[in-house]
Every structure is written in C-alpha cells, then in structure tokens.
C-alpha cells in the first residue's frame with residue numbers, strides 16, 4: 001500500500017483519462033444524472049466480490065478496489081460504483097469533509113464510539129459553517145450572519161444542548177422575538193420553547209465543540225478538492241496536495257462544492273441524492289447603528305430583539321445582535337442582522353464570491369427601505385448605519401429533503417450528513433451528524449462484512465421543506481417545548 005496515489009502527470013494517459021470528468025458533468029441536468037447513475041449501479045459481480053477477504057483477494061485484479069487502480073479508473077467516467085472489498089481496518093480513520101454543525105457532531109459521535117476522525121473545513125476564521133459570526137475588531141462589532149438562534153424539540157438533541165449549557169458554550173436568549181407585519185404591527189411569541197444562542201455568537205460554539213476531543217483531528221482552512229479510492233482507502237487531496245487516506249468518508253457539506261467533489265468520485269448513488277437537493281439564496285445585510293432604531297409607528301418603545309418579517313419582499317428577519325449577545329448597554333453600537341426573503345435572494349442573485357458594487361448598493365438600499373416599511377416608518381427615517389456589509393448566501397437553505405437522518409453507501413464506504421436530510425436548521429444538522437456517526441460506527445463494528453444491511457437513504461424521494469425562509473418553524477410557539485437538564 002502506498003501513502004499517496006500517483007499524481008496525474010506521473011501515470012499514463014490511458015489510465016488517467018477516465019478520472020477527469022469534464023466540468024459539464026457537474027452541471028448535468030437531473031434527468032441526465034439519473035440515466036448516468038442507473039447504468040452504473042453495482043453489478044452483481046462486484047457485490048459478490050465482497051463476501052469476505054478471501055473472495056476479495058481472488059478477484060483482486062479485476063474487481064477489487066483493494067488493489068487495482070486501473071479498474072477504478074475504467075469506471076470513473078460513467079461514475080461506476082466503487083466497491084471496497086478489503087476488510088475494514090482494526091483502527092479505522094474517518095474523513096469528515098465539512099466542519100459545520102453536522103460534521104462536528106458526526107465527529108463527536110464517532111469519538112464516543114471509539115472511532116478516530118479528521119474534520120476538514122474551508123473556514124478561514126473558524127469552524128461552524130453556516131453558524132457564522134463576523135467580528136469587526138476595531139469596534140468591536142459582532143454579528144451572527146447566518147444562524148440566529150436555535151430551538152430544541154428532539155430528546156437526543158436536548159441532551160447535547162444540555163451539555164453545551166453546562167459547559168457555558170451557549171446561553172438562553174430570553175429577549176422578545178415575534179412576528180412583525182409590514183406597517184409596524186408586532187406580535188410577540190411566548191417565551192417557550194426556549195431559544196439558544198452561542199455565547200459571544202454562533203461561531204465560537206462551532207469552534208468549541210471539538211476542543212476537548214482527542215480522537216478528532218481538525219484541518220482548517222482546507223478545501224478538499226478530490227476524493228479517490230485506492231488500495232482499499234479513500235485518498236483525499238486539496239488542489240493536488242495529499243491530505244491523507246481514510247477508511248470511510250463523510251460528505252458534511254452540500255451545494256455546488258459537494259456536487260463537484262462527487263462528480264467523479266465513483267459514488268453515483270450518493271452523487272444522485274446530493275444533486276436532487278435544491279437550495280434557496282438569501283441576502284444578509286449587517287448594519288451597525290450608533291443609536292437604537294426608531295420604534296415602529298405607534299409603539300412607545302422598541303418592542304423586540306428579533307422579528308420574523310411578514311409582507312416585505314426584501315426582508316424576512318431582523319435581529320439585534322448587540323442586545324441578544326451582550327444585553328442592553330448604554331452607548332454601545334447596535335449591530336443588526338437583516339435577511340432578505342428567498343424570493344428576493346433569487347431575483348437578485350449574483351456570484352457570491354464576486355458581488356458587483358452596484359448590486360451590493362442596490363441590495364443595501366432595498367433592504368434598509370424594507371426595514372422602514374416593516375417598522376411602518378417613512379422613507380429616510382432610519383439614520384444611516386456607520387458600518388454595513390452585504391453578503392449573499394447563494395446556497396442558504398434546503399427547500400427539499402429526503403426526510404431521512406443520513407445517507408450511507410456501504411459499498412463505497414461513504415456517507416452524507418447535513419441539515420437538509422431532515423429539515424433546514426441547526427437541530428436537523430446535529431441530528432443528522434449524530435445519526436451518521438452512529439451508523440458508521442455500527443458499520444465499522446460489523447467489519448463491513450454484510451454491507452447490504454447498512455445501505456441507507458440511497459433511493460429516498462425528496463419532498464418540500466416547510467418553515468420560514470431562515471429554517472425555523474414560525475410561529476416558534478408551535479414547536480414542542482423540551483425541558484433541558486443542565
């Protein structure tokens with residue numbers, strides 16, 4: 001067994017060509033992908049070759065991914081299924097690609113079950129993915145710029161959340177939130193069920209989750225660009241630089257990145273499920289004001305810290321991070337996060353890495369006007385913020401789901417976790433990570449000898465996700481309350 005697979009230039013063109021899937025393949029329409037994957041299901045032969053180490057070695061030359069690189073490569077262009085036949089190693093190592101809530105919880109669960117993992121994440125500033133917090137150092141200004149808070153409805157998630165509370169990683173957000181209707185009518189939600197936020201923001205929660213773990217290695221910032229099966233292991237690399245070899249891979253991210261990664265990996269069933277996922281786009285406007293916003297028309301004082309907005313095209317949520325995270329302190333700036341609706345996000349979509357200045361200005365103006373409309377205030381009545389930043393979440397939230405906690409392909413020894421498998425919020429992401437971590441641990445414990453028993457979610461149909469544009473059920477009081485035990 002080698003430590004790294006040969007580089008593209010060091011092997012013959014005949015062998016390597018099939019691995020290079022044309023870029024267009026990543027953007028094939030769904031119908032094409034279905035056709036593609038139907039033709040590449042594991043053949044009965046490749047499955048028979050998995051009936052144990054003996055069978056595997058007998059067929060090694062022809063069908064086992066345990067040794068023949070050529071057989072892998074021959075299949076890649078058509079996304080033929082990778083079938084690992086070597087026995088699972090005694091000290092398995094799992095690669096988790098994505099350090100958002102789902103990937104982090106998956107790694108935690110694997111550790112609980114005695115399985116080593118390495119989490120790779122692209123985050124330059126920290127882990128957490130869509131639990132992002134932006135801190136502008138000079139001030140300091142603090143903004144949660146994706147997930148705002150979370151609620152708990154599942155007993156397993158409640159147990160996890162209790163442990164975060166006990167460690168001081170999260171706090172309850174007791175400020176008033178509710179629904180704000182265009183024109184300034186605000187209806188508060190009851191304070192139950194409890195709402196939670198990370199202490200000092202959501203990202204610090206993501207960064208702290210693995211801090212006391214010894215069986216989880218974190219590699220960041222790192223963008224895994226290639227997955228290749230070789231010698232019974234998954235070989236990962238980042239733009240040509242090897243990032244190690246692993247018994248099992250977990251795809252804990254979604255969207256374009258995941259589709260690209262899976263396009264030529266030899267995991268057609270997983271790739272197909274990922275391709276079915278549809279995501280909304282949402283604009284975030286971060287704005288810091290010297291003073292509190294003017295109260296809605298007719299209100300004696302400002303009535304909320306966070307509000308789901310109804311009836312305004314450019315605005316679906318507004319939340320005051322400063323009061324939420326640090327309480328009301330006189331003379332402190334007020335850092336607000338505003339989110340657009342998904343419809344507005346779609347209409348004004350641009351490449352999120354390269355937002356034209358004119359679009360940024362247009363969106364900023366449109367969203368600030370939306371705030372005035374929501375509060376029922378005349379145009380121009382909100383003082384100019386002294387700091388603003390617009391950001392497009394191009395792949396913000398899932399709009400459809402297979403409604404299954406995780407996906408696992410035991411033949412390819414690869415799984416998927418993420419919010420979209422169950423819904424579109426932090427709780428869904430955590431539950432998915434937990435489910436996949438446990439499932440992989442069970443599979444590894446079984447020695448991988450009866451893979452058919454461990455296939456999960458590879459053919460589930462998708463249905464629309466309900467709830468609000470930012471992934472929470474509204475009104476929040478419809479969520480069942482759970483008592484946490486700190």
Ligand SMILES: Cc1cc2nc3c(=O)[nH]c(=O)nc-3n(C[C@H](O)[C@H](O)[C@H](O)COP(=O)(O)OP(=O)(O)OC[C@H]3O[C@@H](n4cnc5c(N)ncnc54)[C@H](O)[C@@H]3O)c2cc1C
Pocket residue numbers: 097098099100101102103120121122123127128129130131145146147148149150151222223224225252253254257258261282284339393395396397417418419420424425426427429470471472
């Ligand atoms: C605008 C907005 C508002 C939201 N508000 C709320 C809210 O108030 N409450 C709530 O509960 N939920 C909210 N959500 C949803 C919540 O943020 C997500 O459900 C949850 O964080 C998803 O976690 P995840 O692990 O599934 O994915 P992610 O958080 O997206 O994690 C995936 C990670 O993988 C990394 N990655 C991607 N590709 C690679 C690669 N090739 N190599 C290495 N790393 C890679 C990404 O950088 C990212 O860090 C909101 C989301 C958005 C966008």
